[in-house]
Amino acid sequence: MEKIIDENKQGETLVLNQKDGNTRKLFIESYGCQMNFSDSEIVASILTEQGYNTTQNLEDADLVLVNTCSIRDKAEQTVRKRLEKYNAVKKSHNPGMKVGVLGCMAERLKTKFLEEEKIVDLVVGPDAYKDLPNLLSEVEEGRDAINVILSKEETYGDIAPVRLNTNGVTAFVSITRGCDNMCTFCVVPFTRGRERSRDPQSIMEEITDLWNRGFKEVTLLGQNVDSFLWYGGGLKKDFEKASDIQKATAVNFAQLLDMCATTFPKMRFRFSTSNPQDMTLDVIESMAKHRNICKYIHLPVQSGSNRILQEMNRQHTREEYFELIDNIKRLIPDCAISQDMISGFPTETEEDHQDTLSLMEYVKYDFGFMFAYSERPGTLAERKMEDDIPEDTKKRRLQEIIELQQEHSFYRTKQHLGKIEEVLIEKLSKRSSEHWSGRNSQNTVVVFPKGDYKPGDFVNVKITDCTSTTLIGEAVGYSENN
Secondary structure, three states: OEEOOOOOOOOOEOOOOOOOOOOEEEEEEEOOOHHHHHHHHHHHHHHHOOOEEEOOOHHHOOEEEEEEOOOOHHHHHHHHHHHHHHHHHHHHOOOOOEEEEEEHHHHHOHHHHHHHOOOOOEEEOOOOHHHHHHHHHHHHOOOOEEEOOOOOOOOOOOOOOOOOOOOOOEEEEEOEEOOOOOOOOOOHHHHHOOOEEOOHHHHHHHHHHHHHOOOOEEEEEOOOHHHOEEOOOOEHHHHHHOOHHHHHOOEEHHHHHHHHHHHOOOOEEEEEOOOHHHOOHHHHHHHHHOOOEOOEEEOOOEOOOHHHHHHHOOOOOHHHHHHHHHHHHHHOOOOEEEEEEEEOOOOOOHHHHHHHHHHHHHHOOOEEEEEEOOOOOOOHHHHHOOOOOOHHHHHHHHHHHHHHHHHHHHHHHHOOOOOEEEEEEEEEOOOOOOEEEEEOOOOOEEEEEOOOOOOOOEEEEEEEEEOOOEEEEEEEEEOOOO
């Protein structure tokens, strides 16, 4: 897996959550997308009520859970290595330890993990976390436990997540689950089910709680946030069957963004992930309307070739993507855009690859997530298409994509030089304890001397230098949002 900037914290152990009276210890790690980290907070909340406090010491754990990703082969291999580590510790230090797999790999590899390899005690899919108490009872009685049934209703909107992997400044709030977009390379619809949206009232209540606890930024999460549509419950695909009253009172994503930004004018909002075919003009207009909606969109395209886009079942063309980019730049001129790109998809020619490079030249993304194609079991591409591009060709094309993105990333960061930009302080800089690290509206990391500021402060920073991934500056005072 190659990328210019990795916003996800791969494989970090969640920080401690303690409740008086709890005696059992939970060790939980998360891999993959931001949704997995958000789900782990839901799991920790459920298990807190079952007597578990979190621990960062693997050897002390009564229960070890790994929240998994199945979108790339490398992610699966990483999780397998972690399972080997857990079982080694179990054998040498703690024979009573129970090991479980959560998330997308749980659904896909349930039989292999439990019955064939016997490396876990329980397997729990993304829609079955509320069943964890029952499954743990099964395990404690000496039986393997499994629940990977996909739900058409579950959104976990009634569970207050335990904020674990947090700096106390930024937080994730899940608004949709599942995906209906059936891209031929993607396993998500098979591991997370059909798309459904969460009640806006529960979303607003969760954000209110975060605001009251001092959080300053929320990222609204979903496999496809732009498809958010609440009409009283049910799947998005069934909206046409809804009553006239339900349709009249329905809330779409643009309206939800407006609600969030208006209700919490001092809180900053981001969202991820968008799909080009679902991002409507009213979403861009809502972003342009509100200063506290960050000027950043993660807009995966996957390929610049119309032929490959059709093979991927992406539901948009190169020309439609350009039109969307043009509308974003017209309404939000300083908006940053990032991408997902796949090199070496089945049947990809050099001409297709050049189309991808030319699309990148047109957009000049701020940063991106770039991968060589890896066949994922169960997808349409795996069943119907031959993985016919040689690995060396995939790697060479990927390297050309990465090098072009590095060039564009540097071009974009240099555009910030000399400007004064609002930065939300999140944490200490990784490279210096004398500097703060935060992000501007465009989601670019900004580093500057500490001064008298603290995490959670909105600070105006004059940008004096940059790399292709980071802005460097000097604080010139608090921003009006502070």
